[in-house]
Structures are given as structure tokens and as C-alpha cells.
Amino acid sequence: MxxxxxxxxxxxxxxxxxxxxxxxxxxxxxxxxxxxxxxxxxxxxxxxxxxxxxxxxxxxxxxxxxxxxxxxxxxxxxxxxxxxxxxxxCSESDSPCPCKVVYKSSEVLVNYRNITYDDLFVEKTKANYPLIISARKKFEKKLPEKIYYVTYDSLPSYSSFKKFAIYVLNDSIKSSNKNLLAEQLPNNNIKYTEVYKSDTISFLGTPNGFARLENEYNGYNDNGYGYITWTKTLPNYEVQIRKEVENDIYENYLFYKFLYWIM
Known part of the structure; x- marks a missing residue:
């Protein structure tokens, strides 16, 4: 029956x-x-x-x-x-399969105590989402007010050579790049300088991050949804600065919202 x-x-x-x-x-x-x-x-x-x-x-x-x-x-x-x-x-480049996402997230949870503050600024790819979410949870009381992702792209090869972040924390400018020098100029702007592979790379910002400095950046794009890019072309490199929406990961995807909640 x-x-x-x-x-x-x-x-x-x-x-x-x-x-x-x-x-x-x-x-x-x-x-x-x-x-x-x-x-x-x-x-x-x-x-x-x-x-x-x-x-x-x-x-x-x-x-x-x-x-x-x-x-x-x-x-x-x-x-x-x-x-x-x-x-x-799925793709191996930037869209792991759900099973791999769950496995990667479990690995991050197991190694939660080893997460550092600099993990907040790892490259924002889908493969790194579990680590970024975990870092944001671990340091939720010390999150930067603003984060700008900086990339040095090689003009001859069009490949990214270096990636780091400049961020604002407690109204102070900081960077995950320890070799980057920040100099306050008389006009209150900040000049960032780094000697990289025998080239001197420099670009300007403001005490509050970055603004539309027309004489400094030859490319600027604001899509109106919180994603802004600045581009400066140098003889051997192109400096690209990006500002993104930082809470979009766990706002757009329920799995990461759950992951953030259970930590």
C-alpha cells in the first residue's frame, strides 16, 4: 500500500x-x-x-x-x-561552479583566523568572493570608508603588472602597497609615487580619495551606479583606478549573504 x-x-x-x-x-x-x-x-x-x-x-x-x-x-x-x-x-577564469564556491568557502571558514586586513583588498574576482566576504566580516568594525583599486597595465603587452588598493580609513589615506609614497602638495592634493621596474609612476589624488582632475587623468567614467574609473596613460604603463560598490557581493547573492551571517 x-x-x-x-x-x-x-x-x-x-x-x-x-x-x-x-x-x-x-x-x-x-x-x-x-x-x-x-x-x-x-x-x-x-x-x-x-x-x-x-x-x-x-x-x-x-x-x-x-x-x-x-x-x-x-x-x-x-x-x-x-x-x-x-x-x-561556469568558467575557470571568473565564475566558479556552485560546488567549487561552497568548497572554497568552507576552506576560508576553516582558515578564518589567518585572514588579514589586506585580504579586504584582494582582486575582486568571483573566485575571491569568499575571502573578501570573510575579511569584511572579520574586520567589520574597521572597514574603510572608501576603497580604490589601482592597476598598472603594461602598454606594450596590455597585461596587468601590479594591483593594489588605496583606501580611506578614519579620514586618513592608506594603501596596501607598502612601496607607494604619498606626498601632500601645497594645493592640498596628494601625489602618489612609486618606482616600479626602473620606471617612476606618479598620479594625483585628493585627501578624500580621488576626484575628476581633468589635467591629471585622460580617462574618466562614472556609470551612475557607484562604479567610477580614472585612467592615466604614461610612456610604459597605464594607471587605472576603480571605485566599486563594496557591499554588492552579499546584497546580490544569497549564498554570500548567508555566509556573512553564519560567521
């Missing part, structure tokens, strides 16, 4: 087809062409879940042995789970 639990199993199979939609809310995904995979995978998985749920509901009524019904149920759910994770768009 069939138990009352049997009536829920077709709905569980059907619900498994919507797992991709849940994963999209939980984890970051590459934009552009990669995310177009969802246009195909989501309808296919939902359609397949409907078919499998109907098949189970039909066959389960004719199968008397419980282990056979359980086998059919397990096969249906497992198939949907395997297909969901197989077709979830």
Missing part, C-alpha cells in the same frame, strides 16, 4: 527542474554569452521535470514494491540534479 509520502514525490521531481533558478539567485554567474545558456537549459530542465513527474505518478500507481518506486524516484531526481549542475554555466 502506498504511503502518504508518495503523493509528494511527483512534486519533488517537478520542483527539481527549477533548481537552476535557485542557483542563479545564490551564486554569481558570468554575464554575456555564458548566461545565454540559461535560455536553453531552464526551459529544457523544467519540461523534463514535468515529464518525469508525470511518468513517476503514472508508474508508481502500478508498482507495488516500494523499493522499485524509490528507485524510480531517485533516478528522476538524480537525473535532474546531474543535468542542472552539468549545464550550469
Amino acid at each position: 502506498r504511503s502518504n509520502r508518495e503523493k509528494y514525490k511527483p512534486w519533488i521531481i517537478f520542483g527539481s527542474g527549477f533548481l537552476t533558478l535557485l542557483l542563479m539567485e545564490l551564486f554569481p554567474v558570468d554575464g554575456g554569452g555564458v548566461s545565454l545558456i540559461f535560455v536553453i537549459s531552464i526551459p529544457v530542465l523544467i519540461g523534463l521535470s514535468i515529464i518525469l513527474a508525470l511518468i513517476y505518478n503514472w508508474r508508481a500507481k502500478k508498482i507495488e514494491m516500494r523499493w522499485k518506486r524509490n528507485l524510480l524516484f531517485s533516478f528522476s531526481v538524480t537525473l535532474l540534479l546531474v543535468l542542472t549542475f552539468s549545464y550550469f554555466p
Whole structure:
């Protein structure tokens, strides 16, 4: 005789087809062409879940042995789970798969005591999100008011040679780059200088961070949503300074909101 639990199993199979939609809310995904995979995978998985749920509901009524019904149920759910994770768009460059994100996050939690203040300023890639979130939680009472990410790009090779951060903490300018010198100028601006690979790199800022200094930066872009870039072209390097929205990680992705909460 069939138990009352049997009536829920077709709905569980059907619900498994919507797992991709849940994963999209939980984890970051590459934009552009990669995310177009969802246009195909989501309808296919939902359609397949409907078919499998109907098949189970039909066959389960004719199968008397419980282990056979359980086998059919397990096969249906497992198939949907395997297909969901197989077709979830991932990339090794900057969009780890959900399983890797969970594994990386668990590693960070295990080594939580080893997280340093400079981990707040690691390169803001999706692969580093668990570390950044953990650092923001650990130092939540000493978070900078502003963070500017600085990159030295080589003009001949168009590759990034050095990345660091300049930040404002308690109305004081600081940097994660120990070799960067900051000099207060008579006009109240701040001149940053570093001797890097036999070249002297310098650029200007203000006591409150960076502003639109037209005579200093040949490129400036403000998208109106908190993302601002300054660009200065030198003979051998291009200095790029970026300001981003710092709390966007755990505001946009439920997994990182949960990770921040449990720490």
C-alpha cells in the first residue's frame, strides 16, 4: 500500500527542474554569452521535470514494491540534479561552479583566523568572493570608508603588472602597497609615487580619495551606479583606478549573504 509520502514525490521531481533558478539567485554567474545558456537549459530542465513527474505518478500507481518506486524516484531526481549542475554555466577564469564556491568557502571558514586586513583588498574576482566576504566580516568594525583599486597595465603587452588598493580609513589615506609614497602638495592634493621596474609612476589624488582632475587623468567614467574609473596613460604603463560598490557581493547573492551571517 502506498504511503502518504508518495503523493509528494511527483512534486519533488517537478520542483527539481527549477533548481537552476535557485542557483542563479545564490551564486554569481558570468554575464554575456555564458548566461545565454540559461535560455536553453531552464526551459529544457523544467519540461523534463514535468515529464518525469508525470511518468513517476503514472508508474508508481502500478508498482507495488516500494523499493522499485524509490528507485524510480531517485533516478528522476538524480537525473535532474546531474543535468542542472552539468549545464550550469561556469568558467575557470571568473565564475566558479556552485560546488567549487561552497568548497572554497568552507576552506576560508576553516582558515578564518589567518585572514588579514589586506585580504579586504584582494582582486575582486568571483573566485575571491569568499575571502573578501570573510575579511569584511572579520574586520567589520574597521572597514574603510572608501576603497580604490589601482592597476598598472603594461602598454606594450596590455597585461596587468601590479594591483593594489588605496583606501580611506578614519579620514586618513592608506594603501596596501607598502612601496607607494604619498606626498601632500601645497594645493592640498596628494601625489602618489612609486618606482616600479626602473620606471617612476606618479598620479594625483585628493585627501578624500580621488576626484575628476581633468589635467591629471585622460580617462574618466562614472556609470551612475557607484562604479567610477580614472585612467592615466604614461610612456610604459597605464594607471587605472576603480571605485566599486563594496557591499554588492552579499546584497546580490544569497549564498554570500548567508555566509556573512553564519560567521
